[in-house]
Amino acid sequence: MKLLLSSLILIISGTSSSLAFIPSASSRNTVSSSTTLSSSLSSSSNDDDVIDCLVLGGGISGSTLAHNLDRLGVNMILAEARDYLGGNVKSHRTSDGFLWEEGPNSFATQPSIVRIAYELGISDQLVFADESLPPWVNHNGKLHPLPKGQGGKGPKGQIELVFGPNGVLKFALPGGLLSVPGTIRAGIGAFVGHAPPPENKEETIREWITRILGEEVFLRCIDPFVSGVYAGNPETLSMKAALSKIARIETISYTIGWNKFGALFYGGLKRQVELAKERKADPPDPAWPEFEYGNPGSFREGLATLPNAIAAELGEKIRLEWKTTGIVKSDDDEYYEATFDTPDGIQTIRAKTIVSTVPAHALSDVLAPVMPESKEIFDKVRNEIDRIGIYYPPVVACTVAYPKKSFKDVELANGFGNLQDLPGFGSLNPRTEGVRTLGTLWSSTLFPGRAPEGYNLLLNYIGGSRDIGIADLSEERIIEEVDKGCRQVLLKNDAPPAKLIGMKIWPTGIPQYELGHLPIIQELEKAESKLPGLWICGNYRTGVAFPDCVTFGYDKAKAVKKFLDEQQPKQTVDTKKKESATILEATALISEKKMAHRVGDVEFDVEVEAEVDVLLSLSTKGMFEGPELIK
Numbered sequence: 189m190k191l192l193l194s195s196l197i198l199i200i201s202g203t204s205s206s207l208a209f210i211p212s213a214s215s216r217n218t219v220s221s222s223t224t225l226s227s228s229l230s231s232s233s234n235d236d237d238v239i240d241c242l243v244l245g246g247g248i249s250g251s252t253l254a255h256n257l258d259r260l261g262v263n264m265i266l267a268e269a270r271d272y273l274g275g276n277v278k279s280h281r282t283s284d285g286f287l288w289e290e291g292p293n294s295f296a297t298q299p300s301i302v303r304i305a306y307e308l309g310i311s312d313q314l315v316f317a318d319e320s321l322p323p324w325v326n327h328n329g330k331l332h333p334l335p336k337g338q339g340g341k342g343p344k345g346q347i348e349l350v351f352g353p354n355g356v357l358k359f360a361l362p363g364g365l366l367s368v369p370g371t372i373r374a375g376i377g378a379f380v381g382h383a384p385p386p387e388n389k390e391e392t393i394r395e396w397i398t399r400i401l402g403e404e405v406f407l408r409c410i411d412p413f414v415s416g417v418y419a420g421n422p423e424t425l426s427m428k429a430a431l432s433k434i435a436r437i438e439t440i441s442y443t444i445g446w447n448k449f450g451a452l453f454y455g456g457l458k459r460q461v462e463l464a465k466e467r468k469a470d471p472p473d474p475a476w477p478e479f480e481y482g483n484p485g486s487f488r489e490g491l492a493t494l495p496n497a498i499a500a501e502l503g504e505k506i507r508l509e510w511k512t513t514g515i516v517k518s519d520d521d522e523y524y525e526a527t528f529d530t531p532d533g534i535q536t537i538r539a540k541t542i543v544s545t546v547p548a549h550a551l552s553d554v555l556a557p558v559m560p561e562s563k564e565i566f567d568k569v570r571n572e573i574d575r576i577g578i579y580y581p582p583v584v585a586c587t588v589a590y591p592k593k594s595f596k597d598v599e600l601a602n603g604f605g606n607l608q609d610l611p612g613f614g615s616l617n618p619r620t621e622g623v624r625t626l627g628t629l630w631s632s633t634l635f636p637g638r639a640p641e642g643y644n645l646l647l648n649y650i651g652g653s654r655d656i657g658i659a660d661l662s663e664e665r666i667i668e669e670v671d672k673g674c675r676q677v678l679l680k681n682d683a684p685p686a687k688l689i690g691m692k693i694w695p696t697g698i699p700q701y702e703l704g705h706l707p708i709i710q711e712l713e714k715a716e717s718k719l720p721g722l723w724i725c726g727n728y729r730t731g732v733a734f735p736d737c738v739t740f741g742y743d744k745a746k747a748v749k750k751f752l753d754e755q756q757p758k759q760t761v762d763t764k765k766k767e768s769a770t771i772l773e774a775t776a777l778i779s780e781k782k783m784a785h786r787v788g789d790v791e792f793d794v795e796v797e798a799e800v801d802v803l804l805s806l807s808t809k810g811m812f813e814g815p816e817l818i819k
Contacts, residue, residue: 247275252741279490381449
C-alpha cells in the first residue's frame with residue numbers, strides 16, 4: 189500500500205481590398221497619380237505584415253511555446269502584459285547572498301525541461317536535489333518522512349523504495365503517521381479492492397481518496413500535498429480534472445481481468461510498466477545532462493533562468509507591456525487581428541494563428557468579438573460549489589531565514605540526521621494540525637547557493653482557497669503568521685524573529701480544477717473548433733505544474749506548425765484565384781477607361797497611362813487568366 193501511496197504523491201508532486209479609382213480634387217474626372225494602380229494592387233494582395241503566429245502571454249507556457257515556434261521556423265511574435273517574461277516565475281539574489289523565488293521553487297524533472305535547457309545553452313546551470321531526501325509531514329507535533337528510495341536506478345531503485353532505510357516497509361510497520369486501523373483500511377483498498385465509483389457523479393479528491401484508501405490517508409498524506417500543489421480545497425477540487433493521472437490508475441486497475449474489485453496497487457504497477465516502455469521507446473538525447481524522472485530540479489540562479497534565457501534568445505520578437513484588449517477575425521477569414529494597449533498607444537498585430545496563454549479571468553472580454561460564447565464560458569455559474577468561472581485564490585510566497593542553531597536540536601527518523609540540517613524536501617501541514625502555513629520548502633537544503641553559511645532558508649506558502657482572508661492581511665501580519673508556523677513545526681522556543689528575505693502576494697494565484705471544470709473546458713473546445721487557427725490555452729487547461737507548462741510549449745508548437753503547413757497549399761491556391769480575379773476586374777475596368785479615354789470622356793495622368801499600357805500588354809500576352817474577358 190505504501191508503494192502505491194508513494195507513487196500517488198510523486199505524481200501529485202493581410203486582407204484584399206477591392207480596386208477603386210479615386211477622383212481628384214479638380215473639377216474634372218481625373219485619376220490621381222498619388223495612388224497608383226501598382227500600389228493599389230500590391231496592397232490588396234500583400235501579406236508581408238501578417239505573421240504566422242501570435243502568442244499571447246509570456247508566462248512559462250507562452251514563453252516556452254514561443255521558443256519552440258521560433259526553432260521550427262515559424263514567423264512569430266510574443267506579447268506579454270508585464271514588463272518581463274516568466275509570469276509567476278521570478279528569482280531574486282539579495283546583496284547578502286540569499287536566493288529567493290516569488291512563485292514556484294523547483295520542478296519535477298521531465299525531458300521537456302532538460303531539452304529546452306540544452307537548446308538554450310543553460311543546461312550547465314541545472315541543479316538537482318538529493319534524490320534520497322524525503323518530504324516530511326507534520327503530525328501530532330512530529331515530522332514523519334514519506335517513503336523514498338536512495339537514488340538507485342532501475343530495479344535497484346525499486347528495491348530501495350520497498351526495503352530501504354526509508355522504504356515502504358519501514359514506513360508501514362513502525363511508522364506513526366497512520367494508525368493500525370488506518371493502515372489496514374488503506375491496505376484493503378490497495379491490494380484487495382474497494383467500492384466502485386458512483387454513477388453519474390463527479391467525485392472530489394476527498395471523495396475519491398476516501399472511497400479507495402480511507403479517511404486517514406486522505407487527511408494525513410493527500411490533503412497536505414493537494415494544498416501544496418493547488419493551494420486548493422480537496423472538497424471542491426475535481427479528482428478527474430485536478431489529478432487525472434491518478435484517477436486513471438483506477439480505470440487501468442479494472443482493465444486487469446482478474447482484478448474484479450479494482451484494487452489500485454495492480455493498476456499502479458501496470459501503469460509503471462507502461463511508463464517504463466514509453467521512456468525506453470523515446471529515450472533522452474545522449475547530449476543532454478543526465479537526470480532522473482521526477483527528481484526535484486532548478487537552476488543555479490533560480491527558475492527565472494529559463495524565461496530570462498528565452499527573452500535573450502527571442503529579442504525583438506517579444507512585445508513587453510502589451511496588454512491584449514481584443515481579437516477579431518478578418519472578413520475573408522484569412523487572419524486574426526489582435527489589439528493591444530501599449531506604452532506607445534494602441535497597436536495591432538495580424539496573424540494567421542493565435543495561441544493565448546492568458547489567465548482565464550482576463551479573457552472573456554478580449555475574446556468576445558471573435559468568440560461570443562467566451563463570456564458565458566468563463567463566467568460559468570457552478571451552484572454546487574458556489575463558484576463563478578475558474579477560480580484563482582490568493583496565495584502568498586514568503587521566504588524567511590533563521591540561523592541554523594535556532595532550529596530544534598532533534599534527530600529525525602530513519603537516520604536522516606538532525607533537524608538543524610533540514611535533511612529533506614520540505615514539510616507539509618495537514619489542515620488538521622492547526623498550522624496556517626500550507627507547506628514550507630527547505631530551499632537551502634534542496635539546492636546549492638541559496639543561503640550564506642550558518643543560515644537555513646525557508647519558502648513558505650500560505651493562503652489558498654481555504655484561507656482567502658490572507659489577502660486582507662498586511663505584510664507584517666502575514667510575516668507573523670509564517671513565523672508562527674515555523675515555530676510550531678521547526679524552531680526552538682527562543683529562536684530569533686524571522687529574517688524576511690522576500691515576499692510576493694499573488695491576489696490570483698493558481699487556477700482551481702474544481703467540480704464542473706471539465707464541462708467548461710469541453711465548451712471551450714467546442715467554441716474553439718469553430719475558429720481554426722485560434723487556440724485558447726493556459727495552465728487552467730493543460731496543468732498548473734512547471735513541467736506541464738514546459739511540455740505544453742513543446743507539444744503545442746508542433747501542432748501550430750502542422751496547422752500552418754497544412755494551410756499553405758490551400759492558401760497558395762486561394763491567393764492565385766484572388767490575384768486572377770483582381771487582375772481580371774482591373775483589366776476589364778481599365779479597358780473601359782481606356783476606351784473612354786480614346787473618346788475624350790476621362791483624362792489619365794501620364795504615370796497611370798503607362799501602367800495601363802503595361803497591364804493591357806501583359807493581359808493580351810496571356811500572362812493573366814481569362815484575357816478573353818477584356819474583349
